[in-house]
Amino acid sequence: MSENEIHPSAVIAVGAKVGRGVYIGPWCSVGPDVVIEDGVRLIANVIVDGHTILGKDSVYYPFSTIGLAPQDLKYKGEPTRCVIGSRTIVREQVTIHRGTESGEGVTSVGSDCLLMVNAHIAHDCHLGDRVIIVNNVVLGGHVQIDDDARVMGSAAIHQFVRIGKAALVGGVTGVESDVIPYGSVLGNRARLVGMHWIWLKRNGVQNEELHVLRNVYRHLFPRDEDQHAVFEDRLQIVKEKFGHIEKVQQIISFIEQPSRRGLVKVGRSISSSEKEG
Incomplete structure (x- = not known):
């Protein structure tokens, strides 16, 4: 675990901090303010920028981008942050943007999460532990998702929405309001249809x-x-x-x-x- 494996085509900026047992694959780019903890794997073509921390043993698949500037016209380059927890898996083409000064200044994803292909985690979002975000899900800014929640494919979550612990958001669901813990919602405009019994x-x-x-x-x-x-x-x-x-x-x-x-x-x-x- 003490030896790092870094592909010759990877670009690691001066100032980046890289732990032990890290794998950085072909054509990855790591910015100067990034902290990569022990055991992290950047498979290939991963871009990590900003004041970003990648937690221990987390894995990032090709064309994922972590900690880039938020899509917020008020953002003027402030040193906001992005923090990813341990053992979280980020699949292909996932985008996770850093926070904004007008928010809390940080976007965070907890430990043991799974973010599937093409999901977008916007600025100032906060995801708890063991959250699963399925393919093509989009989160607006400032969304809060508590531990163990599940958001199914192609769902869209409005900014400032809260998703409670272990709640279930059905596929292709538009969520404009808060979902209670253990609740289950579904629909073009989400409606509460029961509890997350499974x-x-x-x-x-x-x-x-x-x-x-x-x-x-x-x-x-x-x-x-x-x-x-x-x-x-x-x-x-x-x-x-x-x-x-x-x-x-x-x-x-x-x-x-x-x-x-x-x-x-x-x-x-x-x-x-x-x-x-």
Whole structure:
């Protein structure tokens, strides 16, 4: 692991910091303010620029670009940052832009993430750990995606949207509002169609807790709202009845956080989702 393997055609600027056991393949370009931690692999034709950190054992496939300037006309070359976590895999033609001074100044991707072909992560986005972004997904600026979320192919996420923990965004879905933790959304303009039951079951959530989450969902998002109290009252009922349960606490906390986009509205359930539930 101590020896680096750097192809003769790669260009590494003076000032770049390269750890041990790093592989930098043909025609890669590494800027002067880049930090490459131990075990990183740049397969070929990868461009890394700006004040960027590539976490340990992360892998970058051909024609991915990391830490380049944001697509923001207000950006004037400020030394903003891009940080990628350990063991994250970035596939072909993915673009991850550094942050802006008008945002938080950093774009971050957590550890153990998978960003598939042709995805775009815009300036000031923050992705948690174990997030999966499928082919052709585009994220507007300032999007926040929490741990374990899944965004399926060709989805588009509006700027400032928040995607909660382990939420599922369906393919070719346009998301203009926030998605609750463990929620599942789908549609040309996203609608909440249920909970992400598959993830919950695969991650060891027992039937008793699944039953509680069904009740919470039905309380918060009833199919016939005319027969129920306003949303704030429904939320209070959920707090009183189920607020002691960790996953319910996460949902409540997410809803109560300040938001620039509001919550995704409820839509028609999908038969396959119902079957999984």
